[in-house]
Amino acid sequence: MTQATVTAPSAAASARGTRSTSRATRHTRSLGGRGVHQRRSILLTIVMSVMVVYALFPLFWLFVSSTKTQSELLSSFGLWFSGDFSLFDNIAQTLSYGNGEFVRWFGNTLLYVVVGAGGATLLAALGGYGLAKFNFPGKKGVFAVVLGAVAIPGTALAVPTFLMFSQLGLTNTPWSIILPSLISPFGLYLIWTYALDAVPTEVLEAARMDGAGEMRTFFTISLRLLTPGIVTVLLFTVVATWNNYFLPLIMLSEPTWYPLTVGLNQWNAQSQTVGGDAIYNLVVTGSLLTIVPIIVAFLFLQKYWQSGLSAGSVKA
Amino acid sequence: MKIRSNKGLRRGAAALTGALALGLALSACSSAGGGAETGNADDIAKALDTETTLTVWAWAPAVEQIAKDFEKEHPKVTVNVVNAGTGNDQYVKLQNAIKAGSGAPDVAQIEYYALPQFALSDSLVDLKDFGFDSFADEYTDSTWNSVSLDGGVYALPQDSGPMALFYNKAVFDQYGIAVPTTWDEYVAAAKQLHAADPTKYITNDTGDAGFTTSMIWQAGGQPYKTENSTDVSIDLQDEGSKKFADTWNQLVEGDLVSPISSWSDEWYKGLADGSIATLTIGAWMPGNLESGVADAAGDWRVAPMPTWEPGVAASAENGGGGDAIMKQSKNKLAAAGFLQYMNEGEGTQTSIDAGGFPSTVADLNSDEFLNYESDYFGGQKINQVLVQSSKDVVKGWQYLPFQVYSNSIFNDTVGKAYSSKSDLNAGLEAWQKATADYGNEQGFTVKAGS
Numbered sequence: 001m002t003q004a005t006v007t008a009p010s011a012a013a014s015a016r017g018t019r020s021t022s023r024a025t026r027h028t029r030s031l032g033g034r035g036v037h038q039r040r041s042i043l044l045t046i047v048m049s050v051m052v053v054y055a056l057f058p059l060f061w062l063f064v065s066s067t068k069t070q071s072e073l074l075s076s077f078g079l080w081f082s083g084d085f086s087l088f089d090n091i092a093q094t095l096s097y098g099n100g101e102f103v104r105w106f107g108n109t110l111l112y113v114v115v116g117a118g119g120a121t122l123l124a125a126l127g128g129y130g131l132a133k134f135n136f137p138g139k140k141g142v143f144a145v146v147l148g149a150v151a152i153p154g155t156a157l158a159v160p161t162f163l164m165f166s167q168l169g170l171t172n173t174p175w176s177i178i179l180p181s182l183i184s185p186f187g188l189y190l191i192w193t194y195a196l197d198a199v200p201t202e203v204l205e206a207a208r209m210d211g212a213g214e215m216r217t218f219f220t221i222s223l224r225l226l227t228p229g230i231v232t233v234l235l236f237t238v239v240a241t242w243n244n245y246f247l248p249l250i251m252l253s254e255p256t257w258y259p260l261t262v263g264l265n266q267w268n269a270q271s272q273t274v275g276g277d278a279i280y281n282l283v284v285t286g287s288l289l290t291i292v293p294i295i296v297a298f299l300f301l302q303k304y305w306q307s308g309l310s311a312g313s314v315k316a
Numbered sequence: 317m318k319i320r321s322n323k324g325l326r327r328g329a330a331a332l333t334g335a336l337a338l339g340l341a342l343s344a345c346s347s348a349g350g351g352a353e354t355g356n357a358d359d360i361a362k363a364l365d366t367e368t369t370l371t372v373w374a375w376a377p378a379v380e381q382i383a384k385d386f387e388k389e390h391p392k393v394t395v396n397v398v399n400a401g402t403g404n405d406q407y408v409k410l411q412n413a414i415k416a417g418s419g420a421p422d423v424a425q426i427e428y429y430a431l432p433q434f435a436l437s438d439s440l441v442d443l444k445d446f447g448f449d450s451f452a453d454e455y456t457d458s459t460w461n462s463v464s465l466d467g468g469v470y471a472l473p474q475d476s477g478p479m480a481l482f483y484n485k486a487v488f489d490q491y492g493i494a495v496p497t498t499w500d501e502y503v504a505a506a507k508q509l510h511a512a513d514p515t516k517y518i519t520n521d522t523g524d525a526g527f528t529t530s531m532i533w534q535a536g537g538q539p540y541k542t543e544n545s546t547d548v549s550i551d552l553q554d555e556g557s558k559k560f561a562d563t564w565n566q567l568v569e570g571d572l573v574s575p576i577s578s579w580s581d582e583w584y585k586g587l588a589d590g591s592i593a594t595l596t597i598g599a600w601m602p603g604n605l606e607s608g609v610a611d612a613a614g615d616w617r618v619a620p621m622p623t624w625e626p627g628v629a630a631s632a633e634n635g636g637g638g639d640a641i642m643k644q645s646k647n648k649l650a651a652a653g654f655l656q657y658m659n660e661g662e663g664t665q666t667s668i669d670a671g672g673f674p675s676t677v678a679d680l681n682s683d684e685f686l687n688y689e690s691d692y693f694g695g696q697k698i699n700q701v702l703v704q705s706s707k708d709v710v711k712g713w714q715y716l717p718f719q720v721y722s723n724s725i726f727n728d729t730v731g732k733a734y735s736s737k738s739d740l741n742a743g744l745e746a747w748q749k750a751t752a753d754y755g756n757e758q759g760f761t762v763k764a765g766s
Binding site: 255265275277 | 373
């Protein structure tokens with residue numbers, strides 16, 4: 001048992017070692033042709049710079065815009081600061097507008113993400129591991145179903161799910177968002193392929209030999225080996241749940257249960273109604289506040305994200 | 317460990333069964349109807365004196381206040397106002413709730429263009445059941461016509477949108493352009509303005525279904541006809557439709573309209589800085605200008621909508637809507653009481669105060685309303701222009717029983733003509749075809765073309 005746990009990380013480490021060696025080899029090979037490396041890297045730098053600008057430009061606009069008042073927003077040049085710096089004013093207003101409904105929506109989104117995406121990741125880890133490491137009749141059938149489910153976009157299922165949940169009396173409750181979020185066929189598939197490589201069957205056999213139950217093996221050994229894969233799936237599901245728009249739009253009619261996406265859209269739509277308040281400055285500031293947690297999550301989990309992505313490429 | 321996990325599983329299964337049973341109980345409840353379906357004023361009064369909770373789906377901000385006032389007058393009734401989405405978002409939810417057989421509110425705000433879809437699909441209560449057809453004379457002809465469908469009355473009008481020409485006088489003065497009274501003059505003004513300053517446009521238009529149908533309405537077109545609920549004909553190449561498309565082609569093909577979508581932040585910006593010089597739009601616009609374009613106070617004025625025949629006044633409705641009682645409601649009498657309070661009784665004034673343009677004749681013709689001088693419009697008595705427009709609305713217009721869907725595909729068809737700056741008539745024909753195909757799929761018998 002002890003021996004097994006000790007070997008496991010070292011096995012993983014050596015696997016990682018091999019992987020980086022092979023990448024280095026490939027890299028060296030590409031440096032081969034005369035001067036090709038130099039030219040290509042300038043081109044790549046330019047392409048990358050364009051991509052960086054492309055990706056950061058909207059964020060820059062968002063930040064600049066959220067420092068303006070509603071009237072400055074409409075009367076000044078969009079891509080530079082103008083007038084008083086009212087970011088903090090805007091934030092205060094965003095948090096208090098409509099009896100603090102933004103805070104409520106923020107809380108709802110957190111709830112859906114923690115329970116929905118967290119649960120989806122846990123289920124994907126359990127299921128993917130099970131499918132990768134145990135043999136049972138009907139496994140091919142399960143494989144077909146999971147692959148088929150990956151191919152169906154969630155939006156296509158929203159209305160049928162609504163009709164079903166309506167029969168169960170679940171619409172207009174947090175469950176109507178959380179339950180569909182718990183299912184992540186893509187996550188399951190990812191963990192499945194990841195577990196095939198990352199959890200050596202020999203380690204499991206050694207653990208069993210030493211008398212560890214399947215649950216214990218999973219939580220003490222396999223889960224640790226699966227961590228990069230799990231974090232990748234977690235990021236995917238967190239982003240998907242955080243950005244989920246269509247499902248809550250269909251399921252919820254009470255603004256008290258709205259997530260940020262639907263709530264902000266409602267604020268935006270206010271400008272189109274008779275007697276409605278145009279509050280673009282709050283919509284913009286609210287959007288800025290909405291993306292902050294996602295940015296933070298990416299920065300902190302970045303390294304797992306990268307290793308998770310390369311996991312697939314190595315296998316291929 | 318194994319045992320514990322099994323127990324947890326069993327508990328979860330029990331909870332799931334419980335949820336299923338609850339769901340069944342709820343659906344059983346919903347199929348058993350409650351409350352009387354019809355009644356006179358006495359029955360309504362009795363219902364309002366009974367403990368009741370009403371759910372109202374509305375996005376107009378005034379409804380919140382109206383509900384509070386109503387609760388004060390009828391303390392036994394609780395009114396929950398829910399903003400379930402603006403326009404289309406709410407219709408999707410309403411349609412889903414109708415399909416599911418439960419979850420719809422008692423009362424819902426529905427725009428005129430969307431009303432046939434819900435009325436003709438038998439989802440709304442015919443207000444004749446409560447004798448509300450006797451209110452006909454209290455509303456303008458055009459709004460009452462919009463809620464009277466297939467021999468029934470399916471909503472009480474709340475606001476209305478007779479169209480007018482809102483123009484930025486500062487811009488017109490600066491370039492010495494006369495305010496157009498006909499569409500030919502309007503096209504000439506568009507050319508003159510854009511030639512004088514290429515950053516300025518007579519108006520913005522990237523293709524807007526509501527605007528297009530209103531323009532065809534004013535031009536005398538009657539592209540949509542519905543008989544017996546399911547026999548539909550569409551002709552977007554009738555005389556009025558062609559008249560609009562041919563004139564508007566000159567603006568679109570000549571690059572004379574600003575390529576900015578209405579209701580975007582750029583749009584508000586263009587209205588503020590003068591780069592969008594006019595809007596031909598519903599009479600509810602002043603409130604939106606005042607709150608959204610506060611910086612341009614004093615610049616804007618209102619003139620009658622340009623006409624097709626010189627000197628022959630004509631206008632159309634643009635936007636606006638009423639409120640309807642859903643068939644799913646279990647409190648129809650109390651809902652009728654609230655509806656009457658909101659759109660026929662004291663609520664109308666609250667709507668006007670919140671910036672809504674009324675549909676009630678008495679409010680439109682009151683001296684206070686007609687003589688109101690708007691500071692934003694430089695002291696102009698704007699309601700005189702707007703009220704006159706409500707009297708000049710061309711008669712005989714109908715929307716499709718699937719107008720909500722049809723409008724949602726406008727940008728895929730006519731919108732393409734806008735973006736390629738090509739013939740709008742071709743776009744209208746494509747729109748007609750796609751709309752007819754959808755109608756036939758939905759079980760209507762659609763005849764497309766003349």
